[in-house]
Amino acid sequence: xxxxxxxxxxxxxxxxxxxxxxxxxxxRCAVLxxxxxxxxxxxxxxxxxxxTIKQAVGRSDIVILSGGLGPTEDDLTKETAAKVMGKDLVxxxxxxxxxxxxxxxxxxxLTENNRKQALVPAGSMVLYNKNGTAPGIIMEDxxxxxxxxxxxxxxxxxLWQEKVEEYLKSxxxxxxxxxxxxxxGSGESKVETVLKDLIDAQSNPTIATYAKTGxxxxxxxxxxxxxxxxxxxxxPVVKEIKKRFGSKIFTTDENVTLEMAVMQIxxxxxxxxxxxxxxxxxxxxxxxxxxxxASDVIKVGFVTxxxxxxxxxxxxxxxxxxxFGAVSEQCAKEMAKGGAAAAKSDxxxxxxxxxxxxxxxxxxxIGLTYIAVSVAGKIKVKEYRFEGxxxxxRTTATTSALTLLRHCLLENLTEKTFGE
Amino acid sequence: xxxxxxxxxxxxxxxxxxxxxxxxxxxRCAVLxxxxxxxxxxxxxxxxxxxTIKQAVGRSDIVILSGGLGPTEDDLTKETAAKVMGKDLVxxxxxxxxxxxxxxxxxxxLTENNRKQALVPAGSMVLYNKNGTAPGIIMEDxxxxxxxxxxxxxxxxxLWQEKVEEYLKSxxxxxxxxxxxxxxGSGESKVETVLKDLIDAQSNPTIATYAKTGxxxxxxxxxxxxxxxxxxxxxPVVKEIKKRFGSKIFTTDENVTLEMAVMQIxxxxxxxxxxxxxxxxxxxxxxxxxxxxASDVIKVGFVTxxxxxxxxxxxxxxxxxxxFGAVSEQCAKEMAKGGAAAAKSDxxxxxxxxxxxxxxxxxxxIGLTYIAVSVAGKIKVKEYRFEGxxxxxRTTATTSALTLLRHCLLENLTEKTFGE
Numbered sequence: 001x002x003x004x005x006x007x008x009x010x011x012x013x014x015x016x017x018x019x020x021x022x023x024x025x026x027x028r029c030a031v032l033x034x035x036x037x038x039x040x041x042x043x044x045x046x047x048x049x050x051x052t053i054k055q056a057v058g059r060s061d062i063v064i065l066s067g068g069l070g071p072t073e074d075d076l077t078k079e080t081a082a083k084v085m086g087k088d089l090v091x092x093x094x095x096x097x098x099x100x101x102x103x104x105x106x107x108x109x110l111t112e113n114n115r116k117q118a119l120v121p122a123g124s125m126v127l128y129n130k131n132g133t134a135p136g137i138i139m140e141d142x143x144x145x146x147x148x149x150x151x152x153x154x155x156x157x158x159l160w161q162e163k164v165e166e167y168l169k170s171x172x173x174x175x176x177x178x179x180x181x182x183x184x185g186s187g188e189s190k191v192e193t194v195l196k197d198l199i200d201a202q203s204n205p206t207i208a209t210y211a212k213t214g215x216x217x218x219x220x221x222x223x224x225x226x227x228x229x230x231x232x233x234x235x236p237v238v239k240e241i242k243k244r245f246g247s248k249i250f251t252t253d254e255n256v257t258l259e260m261a262v263m264q265i266x267x268x269x270x271x272x273x274x275x276x277x278x279x280x281x282x283x284x285x286x287x288x289x290x291x292x293x294a295s296d297v298i299k300v301g302f303v304t305x306x307x308x309x310x311x312x313x314x315x316x317x318x319x320x321x322x323x324f325g326a327v328s329e330q331c332a333k334e335m336a337k338g339g340a341a342a343a344k345s346d347x348x349x350x351x352x353x354x355x356x357x358x359x360x361x362x363x364x365x366i367g368l369t370y371i372a373v374s375v376a377g378k379i380k381v382k383e384y385r386f387e388g389x390x391x392x393x394r395t396t397a398t399t400s401a402l403t404l405l406r407h408c409l410l411e412n413l414t415e416k417t418f419g420e
Numbered sequence: 421x422x423x424x425x426x427x428x429x430x431x432x433x434x435x436x437x438x439x440x441x442x443x444x445x446x447x448r449c450a451v452l453x454x455x456x457x458x459x460x461x462x463x464x465x466x467x468x469x470x471x472t473i474k475q476a477v478g479r480s481d482i483v484i485l486s487g488g489l490g491p492t493e494d495d496l497t498k499e500t501a502a503k504v505m506g507k508d509l510v511x512x513x514x515x516x517x518x519x520x521x522x523x524x525x526x527x528x529x530l531t532e533n534n535r536k537q538a539l540v541p542a543g544s545m546v547l548y549n550k551n552g553t554a555p556g557i558i559m560e561d562x563x564x565x566x567x568x569x570x571x572x573x574x575x576x577x578x579l580w581q582e583k584v585e586e587y588l589k590s591x592x593x594x595x596x597x598x599x600x601x602x603x604x605g606s607g608e609s610k611v612e613t614v615l616k617d618l619i620d621a622q623s624n625p626t627i628a629t630y631a632k633t634g635x636x637x638x639x640x641x642x643x644x645x646x647x648x649x650x651x652x653x654x655x656p657v658v659k660e661i662k663k664r665f666g667s668k669i670f671t672t673d674e675n676v677t678l679e680m681a682v683m684q685i686x687x688x689x690x691x692x693x694x695x696x697x698x699x700x701x702x703x704x705x706x707x708x709x710x711x712x713x714a715s716d717v718i719k720v721g722f723v724t725x726x727x728x729x730x731x732x733x734x735x736x737x738x739x740x741x742x743x744f745g746a747v748s749e750q751c752a753k754e755m756a757k758g759g760a761a762a763a764k765s766d767x768x769x770x771x772x773x774x775x776x777x778x779x780x781x782x783x784x785x786i787g788l789t790y791i792a793v794s795v796a797g798k799i800k801v802k803e804y805r806f807e808g809x810x811x812x813x814r815t816t817a818t819t820s821a822l823t824l825l826r827h828c829l830l831e832n833l834t835e836k837t838f839g840e
Contacts (some may be wrong), residue, residue: 010628011628011630012442012443012446012459013446013450013456013457013458013459014446014447014450014456014639015442015443015444015445015446015447015448015449015450016447016630016639017443018438018439018440018442018443019438019439019442019443020438022432022435022438022439022461023432023435023437023438023439024435025435026432026433026434026435027434027435027436028435029435030434030435036433036434037433037462037463037465037468038433038460038461038462038468038472039432039433039460039461040458040459040460040461041442041458041459041460042457042458043457045457048457048458052458070608070609070631071608071609071612072608072609072612072619072629073612073619073620074628074629102807105787105805105807106607106804106805106806106807107804107805108607108610109610111609111610111612111613112613113609113612113613114609130807130808130809131807131808131809131812132808152631152633154633154808154809154811154812154815158808158809208434208436209436210436211437275702275723277702280706280709281702281705281706281708281709281710281714281718281721282695282697282701282702282703282704282705282706282709282721282723283702283706284702285701285702285723286700286701286702286703286706286723286814288701289701289702289723289725290701290810290811290814292775292776292777292778292810294701294725295725295726295727296726298701298723298725298726299726299728299729300722300723300724300725300726300729300732300733301701301702301721301722301723301724301725302720302721302722302723303695303702303705303706303709303718303720303721303722303723304720304721305709305714305715305718305721306715306716306718306719306720307715308719309719309720309763312720313720343729355712356712357712358712359712390710390712391710394706394710
């Protein structure tokens with residue numbers, strides 16, 4: 001079966017935003033074994049949008065549109081797609097109820113144009129949207145299937161995971177099973193080199209690598225008649241990848257994030273954590289706290305961006321700051337030690353670096369970062385040199401801190417096991 | 421003049437990479453006043469690529485293709501585009517020399533298929549590529565212009581900045597100037613309703629709204645013969661929008677973010693800030709610290725996710741937690757008061773809420789959040805009810821906190837001005 005993606009929005013055509021929705025949907029379609037030959041971006045213009053939909057319907061089995069479902073007059077996707085399929089728009093009372101309660105809860109004033117979002121093509125499936133006001137839509141006729149999804153990624157992903165994925169699975173004949181091996185602490189080209197022979201020889205299962213910031217995900221996908229057959233095909237390949245990357249693999253569960261893997265280790269070992277952040281300014285704590293149940297583990301997070309705060313809250317010595325500077329191995333070490341002591345936690349992760357622009361010195365360039373982890377009084381420090389914009393440096397630094405934290409926790413647990 | 425982008429590559433169709441090239445080129449085209457109505461992604465398949473190029477040539481003045489210029493047999497962009505334009509490929513000696521020296525310098529072995537990269541369509545302009553082996557190409561005939569660029573972003577950007585930008589400028593007659601009015605504290609449909617008459621009447625300048633999480637951006641774009649004419653057209657429209665939204669507009673500078681606007685107020689008034697975060701777990705501090713120079717303003721950030729931490733670091737009373745709970749107006753107030761006192765800062769923003777999943781009680785549902793801001797001892801608290809996933813709730817809560825913080829700062833400054 002073939003699928004085609006149409007992303008609607010002037011902000012894409014003007015380059016205001018990067019089309020992450022297309023990448024997300026394309027990846028999921030590939031996993032489901034759907035062939036995607038075209039992706040198109042088109043603006044909020046009825047004529048061009050209509051022509052684009054007609055062309056897609058003519059050459060693909062499934063057409064997925066995202067964007068243009070908002071309440072404004074600019075938003076034409078639903079109206080245009082319904083016209084192409086020859087369907088009228090009718091009021092969906094459940095969608096309207098959802099919209100009114102969405103506004104009420106936020107204390108926002110409902111405006112007349114919000115009613116537009118509760119109109120749906122007659123006879124279509126309505127995908128109610130917990131994360132926003134625009135429902136998703138699935139329309140079918142004998143020639144084609146059209147799926148409409150809202151543009152905001154958080155809404156699109158929610159509807160995809162809750163409704164669209166299941167629907168697409170029900171259409172596809174082949175069974176596809178994939179496993180995601182997530183690796184931290186190795187770059188993409190390193191991962192590809194280590195796996196080169198497997199990638200060159202691939203047929204079924206296939207192997208694809210996805211570079212994330214500070215993380216590489218390897219997807220292994222098998223095609224077969226049933227799940228059992230697929231799993232049998234997957235097993236030896238996944239085993240070989242695991243052998244090659246060992247403890248750098250933090251999960252083989254698609255839904256597990258690096259912060260979830262870290263929190264699980266802390267939870268299982270009843271360890272408490274403190275964060276002491278300078279360059280990342282709260283990003284490490286924020287990612288860890290995105291894992292539900294964090295309050296049992298995280299005693300406190302300190303954002304100590306200034307030298308004064310490093311001294312006051314973490315007990316970093318003035319002499320250390322004077323002699324080595326705030327971005328130094330010594331300072332990172334004292335931050336980790338002081339953070340754990342101040343909060344009486346088992347573990348502390350501390351980070352200090354130069355995110356730029358500005359702040360570099362003759363011997364310290366932008367991107368230089370020190371991460372220290374204290375586990376039960378034992379401290380490890382590592383030096384990093386990150387590259388890119390301020391935001392890129394801070395994001396990469398955050399993932400690197402979680403990676404080092406995980407590494408130190410595993411090391412400590414192994415030692416404990418051997419020591420006992 | 422119209423331009424159309426075609427990005428060639430299976431890795432885009434499979435979702436292995438995000439199409440940042442399209443966003444880069446689209447933004448540059450918009451700045452140059454070129455209308456871009458379509459972007460397409462297509463794979464390395466001669467038939468589909470050929471059809472896509474023919475369609476683009478038929479409806480746009482300039483067609484820009486990226487990707488598929490490599491040395492392998494898969495790479496078909498140049499061959500296919502030349503065929504569509506009816507041009508033969510001829511050896512370009514300068515390109516070949518460039519390729520051989522590129523390999524020599526890196527100590528790499530040249531293979532026979534690299535000669536393919538030195539073939540160019542007869543009569544075309546060749547854009548020599550410092551960052552790689554594939555040259556860019558510009559082909560012209562009476563009907564259309566086709567530009568071919570390599571796929572790796574570092575090569576594409578180099579050739580764009582060095583050659584393509586200049587070429588496109590020489591073609592375009594119109595000048596386009598736009599201004600971005602950024603509004604916080606109003607939803608997209610509210611903004612649309614307030615601007616309805618202006619949007620309905622728009623022709624030149626045009627008005628477009630962009631909904632971000634907790635923020636709405638309004639882009640006003642004027643087309644004219646020169647920058648002066650554009651600015652004259654923009655002025656009355658921007659003035660009218662400013663009048664309607666008043667202090668909810670935090671900037672009219674494209675590059676200024678909400679956190680930058682907040683930091684500017686703090687900086688200009690030499691005020692210091694403390695953050696005291698529960699539900700957002702460091703996200704407020706992290707966004708503010710993404711603004712360079714934050715160390716003069718932010719005294720410390722507390723991530724107090726647990727009740728113990730709220731008591732220990734912010735001095736929240738045990739009786740308050742027992743009687744009203746951690747997610748209460750009273751607790752938020754004490755967090756803001758205690759945070760400012762602990763760090764001796766002028767301002768403190770505090771936040772407590774239920775991000776879910778789980779954590780709700782009979783009278784407190786997921787999403788319920790209290791934000792308190794203390795400015796020079798005066799505290800304001802506001803109740804919010806956010807919806808969506810844990811991540812969505814936390815992101816919206818962060819933007820709402822920055823919005824309330826900004827509001828309280830402005831209120832305080834106005835009072836001070838009137839009081840003096």
